Amino acid sequence: MHRVLIAGGGVGGLTAAHKLRQLLPPEDEIIVFDQSAVHTFWPSLLWVMSGTRRADQVVRPFRALREHGITVRQGQVTAINPRAPSVTVEDREQRGDAVIVALGATLAPERVPGLAEGGLNLYTLAGAEEIWRRLQALEAGQVAVLISSSPFKCPAAPYEAAMLIDGYLRKRRRRDRVEVALYAAEPAPMGVAGPAVSAGVVTALTERDIAYYPNAAIEKVDAAAQRLFFRGGREGRYDLLVYVPPHRAPDVVASAGLAAADSWVTIDRERLETPFPNVFAIGDIVGIPLAQGKLLPKAGVFAEGEGEVVAQVLAQRWLGREGARFTGQGACFIEMGRGVAGFARGNFYAEPVPAVKVYSSGRHWHLAKIAFERQWWSRWW
């Protein structure tokens, strides 16, 4: 009998849990630890922010997973011992035969003075709800969408947010009274996917009259004066500030010896194993360098693919089943507002640069993203 401990019940952790349940015999135990009582489907936050989803539509209780033969324990993972291997949740150490670390990225708005006081966090459910409330009340003024540092999860999300805000304001006939600007701490949108994707996003912003400021490194926000201050002297004004906070690796991985302080976990990029046998890390918590020098983007599509592969690697090791390798395949919908979306798909492990194909935008990609959300819930719940 084997016991697999999964730290984190997000996209990667849940996918691994379900795939393991399919592959391992029923007597093997799969235990997921999460600090939250509910699983949140993060991509839907863009629809919460723009009023097409309510908060209760984008979360589901973890307890429902019991029916699928998966044990979920709620609590904060405070330590991981990769040598045992074990996971400690609120002072109780649990030993297992394998550990999958899938704790995601920690959001760190406190790294920019004034940011949390002056703006709304697009990457939390409460932030997305508040953005929607404030957007409805905004009759005139300036919306600033701010990417405060890189890397951040879902490289498309803030660009999508700006276009969804634009679409809403146009529908309400307020766009001539509300300016929309996007300040980004990166040289180009979705740069890892290549120049064609970046150029497509810049064109989409320009067509919508969204002012775009790349290489804008935020230094501080003056919440009282509603002003943004960037390195090099640039300044910006806002009435509504929608921000992507700085991201960092959770402290627990550095104290476990799985990463240097303030660094992402390094793994074998095909088997997703850390240097410790039977200890794996997947999803946003890992830093996978690509040939062109950038990191594999932090995105649910990769967390999901990695979760499937880890389960297959363990099933091969313990049951002699067919193995699998993570090959860097990924895809991304790009919401552009008013019921239209774009789509890109490719191999991010291709060398010397990722091989990504961009498809022309249309209503069908928006509908495909809705179908993807529906499929996510029907698969697990």
Ligand SMILES: Cc1cc2nc3c(=O)[nH]c(=O)nc-3n(C[C@H](O)[C@H](O)[C@H](O)COP(=O)(O)OP(=O)(O)OC[C@H]3O[C@@H](n4cnc5c(N)ncnc54)[C@H](O)[C@@H]3O)c2cc1C
């Ligand atoms: C607004 C937005 C839109 C997005 N859109 C897309 C998209 O369209 N396509 C796409 O591919 N990706 C998208 N993403 C990114 C995607 O959601 C993430 O890349 C993905 O969720 C990463 O999966 P993960 O399992 O690594 O981490 P997560 O899904 O973040 O899960 C981590 C889990 O660990 C738990 N946890 C963290 N620390 C602890 C602890 N110490 N103890 C216990 N539990 C803990 C958390 O509660 C969480 O449940 C989007 C993200 C956002 C915010």
